[in-house]
Amino acid sequence: MGFIGTVFASSIGFILARLVTGWFDAKFSKASYLETERNSDVERAGRLIDDITEAASNYWTTDITAILPTLQYQIPADIAELGGITANLFVDSTNCLSAVQTDLDRFDDAITAGEFGSATRSQDFSKIQAIRTCGSTLKTQIRRQRRNLPPKWFDRR
């Protein structure tokens, strides 16, 4: 092979190598970004669970006449937002989503079942322990199922 041929073959090799490394870089960056997004969703969900737990504890330990009327709308809205976060987080895994939603339903029921929203409800201190336990279980379940998600590095999309 002459000099020109060698230069041509080297150029082709160089271009191919750049294309392959470029493709890997792009895939790695995208996967890293998506993994970071997943982790921040887990943190966001955890903070939301804490906020809901606190609001729900206030709701059930305060007399109906002293409670902010908007709280009975705010709490279900926050729970729905939590449902949206977890549905998006576990969109790739039905098993993970199902496990999380079972605990989310328990958390939801611990707060909004029974006389929630009733104009005549009375304080119910017995609910606090159940709300906190369900909230804590839900947080643990979200973290556990996050670890069970297949890494985005191997995602074909």
Next chain:
Amino acid sequence: MTTTIKIVEDFHPLPAGRYVADGKGNGTTFRDDYLVPALEKGENLIIDLDGAPGYPSSFLEEAFGGLIRKNVQPELIRKLIEFKASDPGFQRYVSKIWAHIDRAITVNSAA
């Protein structure tokens, strides 16, 4: 005939509460004024859950579990009612509604 009920537009933008005294968006009113009349006419119902800020369990239980306590036949509910829930995370409410109906059937049959 199929009727679509979009809860936030046709009923109330903030569905909450169980009894009439709990406010305009309560589950009893939704059940008695919207669900029962349509089911009695034999209409197919599509209940559109989207757009609401959320649904407390007390509302869902009274509106849908309450159908069983109102002696609406479970087979009729399963045959005529469908749900639309495309907002993120709202599919969960459909499962919850069917769970409330199933629980009400169990309680009713044990009584």
